[in-house]
Amino acid sequence: MNNLNLEIPAEVRDFAEKTVDQARKAFESFVVAAQKATAQSEAAAESMASSAKEVSSKAIGFAEANVKAAFDLAEKMVHAKDPKEILAIQSEYLKTQVAAVQEQAKSRGEAVKKVVTHTTETK
Template sequence: MTNKPNDNIPAFEVPAEVREIAERSVDQARKAMDGFVAAAGKAFDTLDGSASTAGASMKDMRAKSFSYAEKNLQAAFDHAQKLVRAKDPTEAMRLQSEFMQSQFEEMRKQMSEFGAAAQAGVTEAAKEATKAATPKK
């Protein structure tokens, strides 16, 4: 008989009271973060009131950054909620592994999108600079 990697992990049960406290804590933290994200979004909107072409590229990159941060925070809270509900260490390790894999893929996708937006901004800024430097006839 061969041992599986998780055979040596002792089984345990998290008391319902502890689980409820942890769930309430995650919910409270999520609500606090939602309030912070809403306030930060309003601040970004105020800053982005008017923008030139180059400023529009920066506005787009700021919006993407904010969106990515919000999405990643939401994923972290969702993960925390799942971990709180894990029935045993094996399930917690499986959830952690799945979360890490999904976050790695999400970060790869976000960096690719962000890189494309940055490249578009640089290209647009170069066009604007060339246009401004070209003598008018």
């Protein structure tokens, strides 16, 4: 065999070492940025889920209140003595429900606005 004495020059080794070091630092910076982005994304998703849960809970609460009011109406109407009393009961129910639905719509709108505002702020 030939006795080749091939030695890598010190300049090439220094250059390779610097290149590896720069690549390592660039990768570490990328990992840190990816971790920050992931954390922000997770926080936004958790906040969005919490807000969506709040909106859903309100909607269920409103539905429950409206159904209860309808049952209360039915109970009152069953005990009415004449058509005039039925009309009075029904008229009062309609006034009450219109006010309740308006308040519910306002509350739902505020909750949805909160979700949308928070979502756009986290982007």
